[in-house]
Amino acid sequence: MPRWGMVIDLDKCFACQSCTAACRMENNTPIAGPDQAILGRAILWNEVLPFLEGEYPLVHATMIPRPCMHCDNPPCTAVCPVRATYKNEEGIVVVDYQRCIGCRMCTVACPYAIRYFNWFPPEWPQALKQHLNPDPEVAPRPKGVVEKCTFCIQRLHRAREKAAAEGRTFQATDYMPACVQTCTGHARYFGDLDDPNSLVSKLSHSPRAFRLLEELGTEPKVYYLKQG
Amino acid sequence: MRRHRMFIIVSVLLLAATLALAFHPQTAEALPEYSAQTGEPCATCHLSPSGGGPRGPRGQAWVGSGKPGVVPDLVEALSLLGIQLDVDESQYQAPDQPAPEAQPLAVEPAQAGQIHQWLRNYDGN
Amino acid sequence: MDISSLVYAFFNTPGVGGAVILTIFTGACLIYVYLTRWILRGGRK
Amino acid sequence: MHPENKHEKLILKPIHRPTTSDRILWFILGGIFLLGLSAWVRQYVIGLGVTGLNRPVYWGVYITNFVFFIGLAHSGTFISAILRIAGQGWRKPLTRAAEAITLFSLPFGVASILADMGRPERVFNIIFFGRYQSPILWDFTAVGLYFLSSIVFFYLSLLPDIALCRDRLTNAPDWQRRMYEILALGWQGHPEQFHRLEKVLDGMAIFMTMLVVTVHTVVSWMFGMTLQPGWHTALIGPFFLLGAILSGTAAVVIALAILRKVYKLEEVLHIGLFNSIRKLLITFTLGWIYMMIAEHLTIGYGNMKEEMVVLLDKFTGTYATIFWSMALLVFGLPVLILIFKAKNNIGWMVTASILINIGMWLERYIVIIPSEVSPRLLPVMGQGIYLPTATEWLITAAWFAGMFLLYTTFTRFFPIIPIWETAEHLPEIEPEGARVAQTAPTGD
Amino acid sequence: MDNHQAENQTPGNHLTRRDFVKIGATAAAIGAAAMALKPTVGAPAASALSEQVTRPEETLVKTTCALCPSGCGLDVRVVNGRAVKVEGNPLHPLNQGVCCLRAQASLEILYSPERLAHPRIQMGRRGSGDWKEVSWDEALALVVQKLSDLRKNGQAHTLALVHGETRGQMRSLIHRFMQAYGSPNVIGRESLADQVARQAMFLTQGINGLPVYDLNNASYVMCFGGNLLETNRNVIVHLGAVAFMRRGRPQRGKLVSVHPRLNLTGIKADEWVPVRPGTYGALALGMANVIINSKLYDEKFVRDFTFGFEDFTDVNGNLHQGFKNLVLEQYTLERVSKITGAPTETIARLAGEFATNRPAVAIMPNEIAELNSGNSLYTAMAIHALNALVGSIDVQGGVLVQRFPDLEQWPDYTPDDAAVQGLSQPRIDGAGSAQYPLAISIYQNLPDALLSGEPYPLNALMLLNTNPVLDLPQNGRMVAALEKVPFIVSIASTLDATAALADVVLPSATFLEVWGDDFMEGVGYAGVSLRRPVVELVQDNRNPADILLQVAAQLGGSLEQALPWSDYQTLFRQRLSATPLDWEKVESNGFWAEMVYFYAQPGSPAWANIVGRDRLNAPKDGRFDFYSRELAAILSNDTMNDLDCLPHFVLPEALEEVVHEAQEYPFLLISQSLITQTQSWQGTIPTLQECLGLQGNVKWRSWVEINPKAAEALGLHDGDVVWVESHIDRIQATVRVYPGIWPNVVFMPLGMGRHTMTKWGRNAPEQMIVGSNPNRLVDIRSEPLSGQAIIGPARVKIYKA
Known part of the structure; x- marks a missing residue:
């Protein structure tokens, strides 16, 4: 089974947030609305985090697009009391929305704060409901459950079914999440970290490669390449 | 004292009852054989250098022409895609004799409206 | 099937935790019921 | 037959038909409780969005309540179990009052978790x-087992007194007398039964002490096991344990003072009791401040970036006012009051205890919220803001009102001071075969 | 528990085996009971994550985006007739498989609850809001009847058509419609944004078009103002190109952003050079000074292919100062450093780097509110002159000229006398008059022209995909002006602020439901991108082009003759028939493009199409004009001096430290649009509102960015709500303390202040105004010669609300 991973080249990422919008459109994450967004409840699985340092005029800003790290040693699946969130055999950390009891210990345990909670049932104005992605894996989540980036697992299933339908073996390059496909700076690479010939595994060993909060030992599978 | 012995018995029973989950080994997928066949990196045909997903014009043309051993270069790919480019390159080479002398400033005065009309119908969006 | 995967399985498989809780609770209830009956039998002779 | 206890009449006096003031009190407390319950139902129907919780502050007032109520639950076990093992005779009159706090705060601890889910x-x-x-x-497991064990422990120590009520309170309404009948489980008060009861209670005291220590450390490990800055420290277990014992004991002092005043039990709950508890309180407060200093000094000195963000947020940032008022409430004032003012003065003792408990609620709030507000990876721009909403306060008030409600109704139907434990002498051990009333050795 | 059993217990009564069995049995029983409960109480249905699911069949429809001027090719995934996901068209040369967040969120436009269902006519007083929904025939009949009345009694010129962003043939269709109708008044929004860049190219390089920057191969890119990676007209091409420039090639190019604010381009650039707002021209000329001083400029190119570099004498013998002497004399490093605020060593280093890392490109901003400080024409010329100095004209990695597919000529028609009489009248916005000879249209003169009634009052106003009340509040004068126009028709998708004041609103379909074409810009080679309906019409709307064609048909006369087509698709197919297009391949690929750009060497025959192709009065000698001969022709009266034809710097009056003004309004307000906003949709897009202010983590609101030192001085903290007040109006915003901004400059995002009538959340307000519009603080005037809007840094003061 492939071990899916991603590499984001911060030199080519221009913080255009197209990944954020693509992720929302692909995975039906709900609109928070003005009053909820101010409270900090906007659900953006693939948020771009602005880190500002320095005094004027020597100011430096790092813009880090942050999908789920899909750690190999995830602190979130460890604390889940009912195995509602677990790492599947392909290394993707998924949430089972029918089993989650909403205790939110995983949201607190994740050092990257990538898990979001449905405070209210998902709301769209009636007209907007027509653009929802019909894939069953991304049916809008009910209130009271945690949801997170799943590396667009519905695309993986669709790619596998397509490969099977065409009668050829599924290859790692047939599948990429929505954020990788729409990255305007072509900054995101995606593939199987275990395959030594894949670009992601080569890039993950590049001298510019680093991972967020590497020292915590969660073994994140999203590598960043240093800017500049 | 009696209660402790009972606890020990219960915990041993529990441990023995759990099954062992066998973990099967993982297999690595091979690189697609196309790039081995043509000797070209993924980025030649695919738009994303990591290969897979969308293909560029050269990729499109290569697939269109039944995946031959060599990937057509851009111009040939374009013609395969039905895009004719009748451009004679010589127009773009400069002759080596010196450029014409600058004409002294001798311009007839222009009517404002005439400039406006002229500027208005530019090509493009 | 070495001991480490056994322990991992014990802590990780869903359902096992629930079984442990149930056994502990029912065990405690039974012990307490038994003790109370033992106390009450005290004055029988 | 039953143990003779000269204060029996005094202890049984509060058990009478509920007067109008009782009804008003129960009505008010019941009202608040139902209000809170309706707020919870509304929250369940609409969704947790009605609270102030958001991302990254996922746990808020409900979890603070949970930790606070489990903290209160330590009072009963500490007084009755640990002091029983330590053989402190003076604890006898106040064991049931303390265990009652445990019994009635635990369910609301669990209810806080349910409200938060x-x-x-x-x-x-x-x-x-x-x-x-x-x-x-x-x-x-820990809280469940502790709840189960404390019910049994409480019920067993109540058994002789229920039998006494069954026989003495003939003029109570017949449903109440039938209740006594059932609950007494046919207790005759034979010396052999008292003997076995003492043995079982001793055995359970040991188990309960071990259990209470695990319960509160496990509650703190719910925070300790995550990698959040400010939570992931080894000291969080003992820190929470000591905090719980401190707030539990303070709660016992408050409860006893109220009972003493309302039911005029001055001779039974004499000043000496309060003085010995005062000594305990002083040691626990000093122990608590030791823990606080130990934790914050280590974090501060270590000066790790993400830890310092949380620490400075507490010391000088948005949570500075709460933090310093909490430190004052739990350590500053109570220590002074207890050492200088509270000797032989129950009024001061109660004020110190109330301050301690308010401070302890704030202390749980301060441990939970600032760590969540600035997690490791959120940029300063994205830091959380948390303002508890009316629903959260309503449910908190409801759970407290529920606890007081249970406590008051209990004192109305059962003697709050254990008669058989504080009795002068218990029924004697009869020689083999013969049934003759003789005096039994006084309780150890 | 029967008695005898107790007897035989040995003393110390420990558990007998039977007791133990009993305990085990009861435990198992309870466990089984609990497991039995499982299916009833909250047990999970099989989760969709694991087992097989049946997928509905789906198709990928190729179309072209219209939410920003880039025009990316899109693939839209359509399932059961519903569009569910937008992705980039992998074959499209502009975006190569990617698309920005506006295209991703475009489905929230297609299915927006704010879209107007049917045409509506205002029954009561304008703005009262009691509309009557009518059928298309009735609405068009009313419009046609009003327009034909005007033509009958010789009032054809009193109709004005104001349009926003137009794609493909739409612009020429609008012009042809109005010419056939007989009115010169076609007013676009260019004067707010890219008009001055076009004029600078025309005056210096003699090309009437926007420059194309070949950043893929550039080694040094310098953006003078503007937001190359966020809101440039061809942002998607630049994003891909800068990414390639950085990591696609062995040697990494350098990107420098010159702007008073650290915007996304500044953050991602290798260097951010903070300067005082509106002083880009001075910096460019300062760099030119250093390049010329140290002889780093491209001698051969400047000697042979430019004009006006050295001093020269004209035909009747009087001496004219050249670009070199002007720059050497007047733009010394000290003076430029004092004007711009950038240290002298930085300017010198930047100039050195620019001149020695060939090919280097200096980029003129072409988005809204960037070159709008009152000195924009000469600033743009100065920036473009830098490209000529280092010889980057039409070289690989330099400034290219965009080529367009050759189009079939419009069939000629005989304009009837109403048309001829109308066209002879002057324009109402003064474009083309002696004061604004170069202006194509002056959008910001519209309100004052309507109010003053000069040169003639308007009788009818047609609005197409634009919202002047939001763009030009002009302290309420725009609304007052609209009151004076007897008949207003608005072709808009949502009931925006201007449409609300119209008499007839004809709902226009969104770009995902119409046929259309798009010229490819930003890549140099010619190309056409096809736009096609992705799903059936979601509302009873029509393509604005079809609306114009139907009105023309019903008006008859020269209009029917000029626009004989029944719908827009036949129009643009016939227009494009001149280029060899294989329409079947265009429909399958979504575009046609030459895909290859050939660079013309200076002096080659093709060089005539690069420099001087569109010159009118200046000679077409293939020479780049430092000294603009075109301008000399226009200004050829006695008062003209050399400075008027040379790029020079005029300090914007907002920056002059007029004592009174500086005290009362200490701050300079600049505004810029964001990548999370689109100019061509007046409604609210929730997803974009929730990614709105990235640096400030602000959503659904306006914010004002203030330098930390300034915030300290005012005692403001992050998140306070403040009033931002200028001499004409005041608006509210939340403070964001942002270190990346010039000390006395404050920033507010454009495009806010829109009214939305939809309830966007559970307890969101029924209707709200999202953010506040910074244009309300500015009295937008026009710059002489070019007619560019002077939005400029506005003087404001800030205090707690």
């Missing part, structure tokens, strides 16, 4: 799919 109707998933790797399961 996104899908309370799926709570049984913990049984069907429980994974023991999750600290929540440790919590579930």
